[in-house]
Amino acid sequence: MTQSFHPPVRTLMGPGPSDVSPRVLEALGRPTIGHLDPAFIGLMDDIKRLLQYAFRTRNALTMPVSAPGSAGMECVFVNLVSPGDKVIVAQNGVFGGRMKENVERCGATAVMVQDDWGKPVDPHKVEAALKANPDAKAFAFVHAETSTGARSDAATLCRLARDRGVLTIMDTVTGLGGVEVDLDGWGVDAVYSGTQKCLSCVPGLSPVSFSARAQEVIQQRTHRVQSWFLDMNLVMAYWGGSSQRAYHHTAPINALYGLHEALVVLEEEGLENAWARHRAHHSALAAGLGALGIGFVVEEPWRLPQLNCVTIPAGVDDAALRRRLLDEYNLEIGAGLGPLAGKVWRIGLMGHAANRTNVLFCLGALEALLGRTGGVAAARSAYEATAKSA
Numbered sequence: 094m095t096q097s098f099h100p101p102v103r104t105l106m107g108p109g110p111s112d113v114s115p116r117v118l119e120a121l122g123r124p125t126i127g128h129l130d131p132a133f134i135g136l137m138d139d140i141k142r143l144l145q146y147a148f149r150t151r152n153a154l155t156m157p158v159s160a161p162g163s164a165g166m167e168c169v170f171v172n173l174v175s176p177g178d179k180v181i182v183a184q185n186g187v188f189g190g191r192m193k194e195n196v197e198r199c200g201a202t203a204v205m206v207q208d209d210w211g212k213p214v215d216p217h218k219v220e221a222a223l224k225a226n227p228d229a230k231a232f233a234f235v236h237a238e239t240s241t242g243a244r245s246d247a248a249t250l251c252r253l254a255r256d257r258g259v260l261t262i263m264d265t266v267t268g269l270g271g272v273e274v275d276l277d278g279w280g281v282d283a284v285y286s287g288t289q290k291c292l293s294c295v296p297g298l299s300p301v302s303f304s305a306r307a308q309e310v311i312q313q314r315t316h317r318v319q320s321w322f323l324d325m326n327l328v329m330a331y332w333g334g335s336s337q338r339a340y341h342h343t344a345p346i347n348a349l350y351g352l353h354e355a356l357v358v359l360e361e362e363g364l365e366n367a368w369a370r371h372r373a374h375h376s377a378l379a380a381g382l383g384a385l386g387i388g389f390v391v392e393e394p395w396r397l398p399q400l401n402c403v404t405i406p407a408g409v410d411d412a413a414l415r416r417r418l419l420d421e422y423n424l425e426i427g428a429g430l431g432p433l434a435g436k437v438w439r440i441g442l443m444g445h446a447a448n449r450t451n452v453l454f455c456l457g458a459l460e461a462l463l464g465r466t467g468g469v470a471a472a473r474s475a476y477e478a479t480a481k482s483a
């Protein structure tokens with residue numbers, strides 16, 4: 094007989110999924126109800142309102158796509174981009190490359206603006222591309238590049254595009270809940286995120302939001318959206334504003350209980366407090382890593398507190414060390430991707446996982462396996478210093 098599956102209990106400090114809050118895990122096990130049950134409609138309304146809070150937007154078209162972040166990405170591109178369109182795409186890591194792929198699969202042309210991995214998107218290059226391509230319909234960029242740990246200046250990038258009447262598309266899968274996201278303040282027209290990063294929910298849902306301007310573009314399409322499942326014109330019959338909701342697909346009921354709870358937790362803490370908590374634990378981790386002689390890939394002002402991309406010390410076997418962390422400490426950290434493979438580790442401090450216990454635990458484990466000292470002590474001093482100044 095096949096046995097029931099009981100996963101090992103890990104500490105997840107990689108690029109996602111992150112540790113899921115016990116409150117979310119508990120919510121997932123509540124009784125399943127029908128997806129048109131009046132009680133469920135109330136939960137959907139709550140989720141829309143809470144996502145508007147998390148994204149800082151009044152966009153009516155704000156909801157979770159019933160599939161992971163990659164589906165949120167497809168949803169945004171297939172709805173906004175039509176064959177023959179031109180889209181400027183900024184790439185400074187893995188995820189900008191996926192945007193290009195999406196644009197091309199929509200039958201459109203991607204004009205690439207390249208920056209080195211680990212650097213933020215350069216607004217000067219974006220401005221030059223916008224000037225050189227006055228016929229561009231949209232500009233797409235990654236706010237929080239999970240492959241490198243770099244944050245880009247979303248406010249400036251969006252302003253440049255909007256000043257020229259170009260739609261802005263932003264990936265903030267790793268940003269939401271971890272660093273400032275301000276859709277309305279920045280003027281973002283379409284955004285997608287994920288639940289398994291700084292929201293500390295289970296993977297498999299993708300919050301998206303479209304501005305009124307983007308919604309108009311979707312409604313006025315002459316060419317049908319190539320994806321039936323992700324066509325917002327159809328999805329809105331179920332998620333739309335009115336109380337009349339029609340069947341489109343069966344919503345992932347229990348996963349949405351989880352998202353609801355994750356967003357309730359975020360609202361209780363307060364957005365600004367959540368961002369400050371990520372910063373505080375990042376600072377302590379950075380102090381500890383510095384004492385262990387481990388440096389960062391990204392320059393300080395552009396570092397994402399929730400994704401610490403650090404250089405593997407010379408002579409250390411990357412895969413073997415990560416394997417020992419997993420086997421001996423039940424601790425997962427992330428490997429490097431693409432040109433950074435074998436060169437960096439990606440240490441996540443996402444959502445619920447951004448806490449003092451994890452920071453000290455991770456530093457203690459690295460210290461022991463690397464045969465170095467001083468990491469935990471440096472992090473503890475950093476915590477004491479902030480406690481005193483507070």
Ligand SMILES: *Cc1c(COP(=O)(O)O)cnc(C)c1O
Pocket residue numbers: 109161162163164188235237238239240264265266267287296297
């Ligand atoms: C994780 C991630 C995605 C993809 O999300 P999935 O839920 O894995 O499909 C997209 N963009 C960025 C920046 C990410 O970090």
